[in-house]
Structure formats: C-alpha cells, structure tokens
Amino acid sequence: xxxxxxxxxxxxxxxxxxxxxxxxxxxxxxxxxxxxxxxxxxxxxxxxxxxxxxxxxxxxxxxxxxxxxxxxxxxxxxxxxxxxxxxxxxxxxxxxxxxxxxxxxxxxxxxxxxxxxxxxxxxxxxxxxxxxxxxxxxxxxxxxxxxxxxxxxxxxxxxxxxxxxxxxxxxxxxxxxxxxxxxxxxxxxxxxxxxxxxxxxxxxxxxxxxxxxxxxxxxxxxxxxxxxxxxxxxxxxxxxxxxxxxxxxxxxxxxxxxxxxxxxxxxxxxxxxxxxxxxxxxxxxxxxxxxxxxxxxxxxxxxxxxxxxxxxxxxxxxxxxxxxxxxxxxxxxxxxxxxxxxxxxxxxxx
Amino acid sequence: xxxxxxxxxxxxxxxxxxxxxxxxxxxxxxxxxxxxxxxxxxxxxxxxxxxxxxxxxxxxxxxxxxxxxxxxxxxxxxxxxxxxxxxxxxxxxxxxxxxxxxxxxxxxxxxxxxxxxxxxxxxxxxxxxxxxxxxxxxxxxxxxxxxxxxxxxxxxxxxxxxxxxxxxxxxxxxxxxxxxxxxxxxxxxxxxxxxxxxxxxxxxxxxxxxxxxxxxxxxxxxxxxxxxxxxxxxxxxxxxxxxxxxxxxxxxxxxxxxxxxxxxxxxxxxxxxxxxxxxxxxxxxxxxxxxxxxxxxxxxxxxxxxxxxxxxxxxxxxxxxxxxxxxxxxxxxxxxxxxxxxxxxxxxxx
DNA sequence: CTGAAAGCGCTAACAG
DNA sequence: CTGTTAGCGCTTTCAG
Numbered sequence: 001x002x003x004x005x006x007x008x009x010x011x012x013x014x015x016x017x018x019x020x021x022x023x024x025x026x027x028x029x030x031x032x033x034x035x036x037x038x039x040x041x042x043x044x045x046x047x048x049x050x051x052x053x054x055x056x057x058x059x060x061x062x063x064x065x066x067x068x069x070x071x072x073x074x075x076x077x078x079x080x081x082x083x084x085x086x087x088x089x090x091x092x093x094x095x096x097x098x099x100x101x102x103x104x105x106x107x108x109x110x111x112x113x114x115x116x117x118x119x120x121x122x123x124x125x126x127x128x129x130x131x132x133x134x135x136x137x138x139x140x141x142x143x144x145x146x147x148x149x150x151x152x153x154x155x156x157x158x159x160x161x162x163x164x165x166x167x168x169x170x171x172x173x174x175x176x177x178x179x180x181x182x183x184x185x186x187x188x189x190x191x192x193x194x195x196x197x198x199x200x201x202x203x204x205x206x207x208x209x210x211x212x213x214x215x216x217x218x219x220x221x222x223x224x225x226x227x228x229x230x231x232x233x234x235x236x237x238x239x240x241x242x243x244x245x246x247x248x249x250x251x252x253x254x255x256x257x258x259x260x261x262x263x264x265x266x267x268x269x270x271x272x273x274x275x276x277x278x279x280x281x282x283x284x285x286x287x288x289x290x291x292x293x294x295x296x297x298x299x300x301x302x303x304x305x306x307x308x309x310x311x312x313x314x315x316x317x318x319x320x321x322x323x324x325x326x327x328x329x330x331x332x333x334x335x336x337x338x339x340x341x342x343x344x345x346x347x348x349x350x
Numbered sequence: 351x352x353x354x355x356x357x358x359x360x361x362x363x364x365x366x367x368x369x370x371x372x373x374x375x376x377x378x379x380x381x382x383x384x385x386x387x388x389x390x391x392x393x394x395x396x397x398x399x400x401x402x403x404x405x406x407x408x409x410x411x412x413x414x415x416x417x418x419x420x421x422x423x424x425x426x427x428x429x430x431x432x433x434x435x436x437x438x439x440x441x442x443x444x445x446x447x448x449x450x451x452x453x454x455x456x457x458x459x460x461x462x463x464x465x466x467x468x469x470x471x472x473x474x475x476x477x478x479x480x481x482x483x484x485x486x487x488x489x490x491x492x493x494x495x496x497x498x499x500x501x502x503x504x505x506x507x508x509x510x511x512x513x514x515x516x517x518x519x520x521x522x523x524x525x526x527x528x529x530x531x532x533x534x535x536x537x538x539x540x541x542x543x544x545x546x547x548x549x550x551x552x553x554x555x556x557x558x559x560x561x562x563x564x565x566x567x568x569x570x571x572x573x574x575x576x577x578x579x580x581x582x583x584x585x586x587x588x589x590x591x592x593x594x595x596x597x598x599x600x601x602x603x604x605x606x607x608x609x610x611x612x613x614x615x616x617x618x619x620x621x622x623x624x625x626x627x628x629x630x631x632x633x634x635x636x637x638x639x640x641x642x643x644x645x646x647x648x649x650x651x652x653x654x655x656x657x658x659x660x661x662x663x664x665x666x667x668x669x670x671x672x673x674x675x676x677x678x679x680x681x682x683x684x685x686x687x688x689x690x691x692x693x694x695x696x697x698x699x700x
Numbered sequence: 701c702t703g704a705a706a707g708c709g710c711t712a713a714c715a716g
Numbered sequence: 717c718t719g720t721t722a723g724c725g726c727t728t729t730c731a732g
Contacts, residue, residue: 012724012725012726013725013726014725022702022703023702023703023704024703024725024726025702025703025704025705025726025727025728026701026702026703027726028725028726028727028728029701029702029727031726031727032727034701035701036701036702037701037702038701038702041701041702053492053495053496055469055473056469056473056725056726057413057473057724057725057726058409058473058474059409059410059412059413059418059474059724059725059726060409060413060708060724060725060726060727061473061725061726061727062409062708062726063407063409063410063413063708063709063710063724063725063726063727064707064708064725064726064727064728065708065726065727068409070452073453077438078434078437078438078441079434079438079635081431081434084428084429084434087428088427088428088429091428091453091455095455095457100452100453100454100474101452101453101454102420102450102451102452102453103423103441103450103451103452103453104450104451105441105445107445119405119406123405123406123407123408123411124408124409124450142403145403146403230639259639260639262641263639263641266641285429286636289580289609289610289613290640291612291613291616291641362708362709362710363709363710364709372718372719373718373719373720374709374710374719375710375711375712375718375719375720375721376717376718376719377710378709378710378711378712379711379717379718381710381711382711384717385717386717386718387717387718388717388718391717391718406709406710407708407709407710409708409709409710410708410709410710410711410724411709411710411711412710412724413708413709413710413711413724413725413726414709414710414711414712414723414724415710415711415724
C-alpha cells in the first residue's frame, strides 16, 4: 500500500549502488562530485546511473540539505507586459543563481492572503518575491517576525527598512508633466492608475508637484481615476476631452492606458500629437512600436526584477549581514513622438 | 554543523507535539484533518501551532507521500503576449487542482535540453508542460520510456500518440487567406513565422492550400520568412511592398508580425486596410486594441493551456487509463477592420 | 578512498 | 481516540 502513486521516479540511489556494487554513500559522493573517489569507482557508478536513468529526488535532497533552492514569486496575474518584463529580470537572476522559480498567482486564493503568503512560501521556498503587493501590512509583521526572506517589487515603502525595490514614481511623473510644460502645455490632464497601488498615488503626486513648481494651479477636474487597464485609458481620455476646457496634453499613469488614450483621441477624429499630446509611463516594449511611438517614462522593469532577486538571494545566502532596505531605481524620460508643442492652431473650434 | 543554513523554518511537528503534550503522530493527524480526534486535543494542537508559527515542510511531506503536487512548465521566455495567454490558462487549471507551478525558461540552460527536461522535472515535479517545444525528438523517447507524464503545447505532432495540444494551424491560415480571397484579393503576400516551429510550417501550408483551392497560383516571391517578432513583420511587409507587383493584402503568421506590417504600410504613407489589407494570427488581446482593429485568426490560447494541464493532471492522477493523444483545438476567423475589398482605386501609381 | 549509521520532517500502518 | 514504529531518498559525520 505504500508507494501508492509512484509509477515513475523509482530508481533511487540504492538501486544504482547495488548495480555498481558500492555503498550508497559512495553514490551520493559521486553525485555531489566529491574529490577522493577512485576514478574506476566513479565510472562504474556513472555508468549505472545512466543505464538505470537515475534522477535525484530533490525533495529528499532538500529535506536533508535544509535549503530548497527555490524561490517563490507572487504576482496578480499574467496579463500585462509590465509583469512580463519584471518576471524576465527575475527569471534571469534566479537562473544565474541556479535556483528554481515557483509561481503563485494571487487570484488563486484570495482569502487570507497573509497566511497564504507565509505558509505557502515557507513550506517550499527559501524566499519570496512579491510584485505589486497589496495588503502588505497584513503580513509584513509575520514575515518579519519569522525571519522569512522576502523582497517586494514596486511597493512604495513608508519605512526604509522594508526590503523593496521600486522606481522613482513621483519623480517620473514629475518629469512627464514637466516635459509637457516645457513644450508649452499649461492645461494638462492626468489619467491615474488604480489608487490602491502605491505607485499610482506617487505618480499623481509627481504630476501635482510639477504643476505647482511651474506655477500652474492644480485642477481636480483634469484628473481621471483609471485602473491601469487600457479601457480606462480610453474612458479617461474621452472624459477629459469632453471637458468644456479640454486639456492639450494628457499624462497617463502607464503605457497601456496611454494606448487607450490614443484610441479615444482617434475616435474623435483628432490626432496625436498634433491635436493632443500624450505621455505614458513604464516604457513597455510596445511603447516604441505603436503609432506614433509613445513618449513615456521608462521604468527599468527588468532591472527591478533582477535587483530584487539579488537582494533576496543575498538575504537567503547571508551574503550580507546588513539589513536590506528600500531601493528606488531611477526612471527616465524617453521622448518619442507622442508629445509636441501645442499648436496655436485650431483645436475644438466649438 | 547540521542545520547549517536554516535560520527559519525551525519549528517542526515535534516541537508542537511537545508544546501540546501529545505524540507527533497526533499532530500529523490534526494537520491532515483526521476524524477521530478529541476536540480538546485538537484544540491544544492547533493552539500550539499558531503560537509557534508552524508551517509544514512540504519537502518532507512530499518525500513520504510520493506525489509532489508540482507541475513543471517549460517555456522559452516571457516576452510575448502569446505565452502570457497560454500561461494564464495553465495557471488557472493548476490552481483549481491545487497544484503548484514550477517555471523553467529554456534560455537558461540551452545545452542538452533533453537531459535537462527529464531530470529537472523528474526531481521535483509530477509532470511537465512544454510550450512550443523545439527538439522534441531528442527527449521524446526518454520521456516516454521513463513513463514521465508530459504534455506538449503548440507542438504539431506527427504521430497521434504524442500527448499534445495545438490549434488548427493549417486550417486557420487557410481561412485567413480564403477570407482575403473572398474579399476579392488575388495577389496575397504571406509573412511566415520561424520555420523551425511546426506551427509556422503548417500556416504556410494553409495559405498555399487556400490559394490552390481558389485557382490562384502560388508565387514564392510573395512569401517572406520572418521569425514571429514584430521587426520581422515590418521587414516582411516592407519587402513585399517593394515588389514590382506588390500584393494587395498580407497574411502574417502572427499578430505581432501583423503589427509590424502595419508600421511598414504606414511608413510608406499607405493605409490599412484601404491600400493594403492585413490579417494576423493568434488574436492576442492587443489585436482588438490597435488601430485599425486587426482582423485575425483566433487561437484559443487560454483554452489550450487549460486543456493541456487537464490532460497532464489526468495522466498524473491516473484518472483515465487510455493513452493521451494529440488534440487540435479549432481556430476561428475574427473579422475586424484591417481587411477589406481591394479598392480598384489608385495603388502605387508609379 | 569507501562503508555504516544517523537522521532531515513527515505520513502511515499497527497496536493498543 | 492516540502513541509507537517504520521508513521516504538523500547527505553527512564517523570510522575505518
């Protein structure tokens, strides 16, 4: 009755020990590349392994070893290129360190995300990476208290001792708005992201700051609250363009919403950037490929994933003793073709 | 010296047994929700668990249990929305079955993908899902011979007993071309995908078949060999439009290349679809959001991921005894705005 | 250079 | 209802 469901994965270290006529600790040694093994013995063992098709049982190995060489990655879903870019950075760093990546998608078990996070990860992984975490406060304490290694990505830390990496969201949005102002725009709309995300709030703040610093008064009517998805970009731009005094330029809180704004502009028979300038945020790959190429704020997404992974790894492996902190990577304005000076020309000759 | 690197994950079943004053098998029982346990005992144990912050060690559990509840997923990279869609389907099915997903990206260890596939997976996972596998022949035998469960996604099986799911690639491309022909086009260009991919070859074949079936002779000059990336779509369309007798419509082997074609058309001051019709393949989310909305062949990507996962799971859990086979899911023409009848009007008045 | 033996943390009979 | 006892497959002393 034991072995109830194991049809494969049968050949163990013992089988090959028997086959090679050695003790199984010797087999373990050749597997782990120990130095002092008679070449002949080593060969006999290797032969037996290939012959029997041996594959190490990682669970057993890790049970005794203590470390699992697995890191857990928690994301919301796989829908955006934004996530894809970050994951690519993570994946690279994880591969380099010869760790494996366990993927968890939050939509799976919405309830009690906190316990979920802690237990799920601890049982199998050595550390946890979380992209755009939401109810962080709920489990931050537990995580900390248990000393379980974790790093948050795109979480705007309030205190400096939360291991997290994000980009300079406020500064980025500031730069976006400032760019538009520099081009001559004075009436700039803003499409915000989902305000439960820290980054969304920071970007809005950056926009406001840029306005104020340039002597332009903030008008809440020019802010539309979106949700980071394309359709809300469309809706936002559409709403903004319906204003009595529509803006001459729009800052979107991410590229995808900027694409939505493109459509809204187009659907009104207007043109980007001649009639209305648009700038995005993220610089996802498509930003360069749409028409017109999108002027946007580049977030070093891959680098963020990569850095977060390296931070996590150094924690797990105790490479550094110092407390990990909050790191903000710089954003950068990428001026392409979607923003230009407002033409004094005809706009909304209503 | 043991415990060399375990700072956390310390409290075990024994600790909580001691704390609760019971044997550790009892603890195991409450963890696994056995029926006959005195409520009082159960409570003492539960209390101890929460107090000490117990988290089950999955490795130990799985070592004895035999099954790991982990399925491995092998992909090339995370770059395309195409992959994202498939992974979403997989993720959902995996979550429903309460399995975990281990992610492997091939770019990681290019050498000896065959051994990699077999050993990596067998050590940790109960089964393997591979998206768009390449050198399948190399490891198909090993996999089969070892009886290790696996399902290939978007692999065009030559024999029917390879567990795989893909879409009706040939038929899809056939439909795309036929649609264009029906619209009145007689001179249709084709931008192929990377021909090492089975699906790319099948699509090319579908295009040819449609031509032949409609009495149009195939001209190899009208076929450009791309690689599924956007830039090759641009290059392909550009090349096709440079022909002495340029096509009036172009079939791209995937949406991303179709987007590249859009750009090429635009860069020549031409319009889609008035001057040149374009149809894609895949129906990735963006297809509906670009301008003009792309007419394309929808591949049920999520469903493909989902089905493959279910097939794999049924193999792992021996739900079905019959041999798993090759399944092709139907594609479907999604007519949007990028293809119309060729205007008799001016085109290339050179 | 290699074998024997002791567990890693947990589940699953087997006896009460 | 609960304790005892074997291992799962592997790594790692500890002795040769």
